[in-house]
Amino acid sequence: MEFELPERYAAIREEARGVAAGIADVAVEADGLSDRIHPDVLAALRSSNLTELMVPKVHGGRFDDVDPLAVCVAREGLMGTSSHLDSLFALQGIGSYAITRGGSAEQQARWLPAVGRAEVLAALALTEPVAGSDLKSMTTTLTETADGLVVNGEKAFISNAGHASFYTVLAKEGEGFSVVLVPADAEGITFGPTPPIIAPHVLGSVTLDHVVVDPANRLGEPGRGFDLVLSTLAVFRVSVAGASIGLAEAALREATRHANERVQFGRPLARLGAVAALLADSWTDLEQARLLTYRSAARARQDPLSALPHSSMAKLAASEAVGRIVDRCVQVMGRWGLVADSVVERAYRTARPMRVYEGASEVLRLGIAKALGDEYLDEVEA
Template identity: 65%
Template sequence: MDSSEKWFALGPAERAVQEEAASLTAAVADISAEADAMSEIHPGMREALRASGLAGLMVPAAYGGRAETVDPLTVCLVREVLMKGSSHLDSMFALQGIGSYAITVGGTDAQRAQWLPRVASLETLAGLALTEEHAGSDLKNVSTTVTEKNGELVVHGEKAFISNAGAADFFVTLVKEDLADGPGLSLVLVPADAPGVSTRPSPELIAPHVLGDVTFDGVVVPPEARLGAPGKAMSLVLSTLAVFRVSVAGAAVGLATGALEEAARHARTREQFGRPLLKHGPVAQLLADSWNDVEMARLLTYQAASFARQDARAALNRSSMAKVAATEAASRVVDRSVQVMGRWGLIANSPIERYYRQARPMRVYEGASEVLKLGIATTLCAELDQAPPAR
């Protein structure tokens, strides 16, 4: 069903890492349903991911990783395979990069040496603490603060709906700071075991996820805990999004592929009115429309990831397009797949029901579709303004 080899000419290295990811998902198939129902780290999944070495893709080779730099296309390809097998496994893999990338691009040599090898080996779990109760997409509205006192940094505030909260060993934390030229946003690396850090579970989601709220109650860290320059946090945040947003599209393609395969198998074997469902025109149309959606989403995702491989920041708009297209397509595909399977698609904790619940949050996190569309439309109009007039 996957035509990407013909259409995209992925090389031997890309194919090899896809096979590694497929071997991993096959090895944990018997615990996937159990893990996907958990809101805390599944130890068996963590050990399997650690043993696979795939987390090393999230860290440069100089600090224990597998390649010279973190490659958006490779990450995207791995997430596609992992999400098809287990959302828990995919999330654990993705968050190692999402939570640590600001250290990779903005940390000091000492910070990188301290944290990145442990991220690569999965000894340490990473966390990125951006959102708050009143600051989701509007990150400039964060209220968590950092102040300098007696030569140290003091962090106050609360973060909400933070992935890996309660499991992460550190939080790359977005804070507001009063600077000489006015308030600015900074990043501070806060160890999870620092005095004053506490976590509590967030409300349970429709698709279980390791998620929680984090409180920083006068947390004292040294000045060396800064990531990047004061007031320059958004540059590092955007760098993280530029590399990893397109990987959400990859995960969505994997989810849609898994759902479609479930529906296609059912349509081939389930008989109604004396013939397989596949021979009924409306069912065939649902399957055909879904395959079209999967392949279009895959092509746009691979294209965006390839652009991001060359220049992630310059390709951010294409990554946003891929994220919107793939997550919206996944929702359509899963909905049609449930329809094809009828009552069999409604059984709690079946593969298709899990896909159905997992698809919906993907249109919200790491940039809700409507928010991303605003940026996409703005970029479109700006490019038209710069284009020479038509003759």
């Protein structure tokens, strides 16, 4: 049984690390931005062609279909240096996958090649001021009229808000929920700020005031919007685990370097039992999360929807692990781990939101437990 990452994917991870190394000198500046995109980071992403991973081969991608393992290892390579770079990369897929799965041939031809070249930026508009994990409580509406599809509502905490070229919007339609593609230049769409968060990234609100779009902008079947949302989560949720691994590894490398170079009580910190235990536990946490992540992403390549419980497990395990790891790394480095914008301090701030977005840990546990119960009942009935 093979437990090593296949060479094709290891090469993508190294490619991503190389792209990230190229913007390392602006990473601190870029990672502090919430209202604009750093031009050097965007230029590096465009010239790298990594965003080809976010679209199928027929539209300029590298794989026949979007490959969760490839996306996962790319995020691992990017996040270790810059969360800004990682976010730009991830949103290209998260924001466009509903087009890949539910768009017409015309919509796919119009948008996906440009997404794959990062000529346009994508965004997914789900969250609202009241509706967070409970998406069914959203109030944004989609109404079909003689003039076209009319969208009304407000979305909050939307990544790439104000900078994306289009938004895939989930809205209530009748008794169900539908997804519609709203171009950024549509009349009636406006953007606003979001309260500052502990790990800044480009984030904002999106207000849709009687926005009218062509009926051809509907993605998927009317009232079946959650199918597209679940498909998106099935492919991209596990990539959050990949980003968690990259962040944890960067922090652990820095803490390990410090512990081996700094001498206290006549020996390197790494030779002191308490510090050695912190490092050993962190490496163990990291490798456990890595194995589960790669396995789950590989399963998602074959059947993303059926693998969603495993993707959720990987995201849960890795996002929780990175929190423990970076906390230990701060402890290993002592006062040096508290220095603002140092590798470990940035990792400490960046790690915390990862347990919230794309499925909070508590919500993931509910879904995982339900899937386990369903599997058990299937076995009993069989």
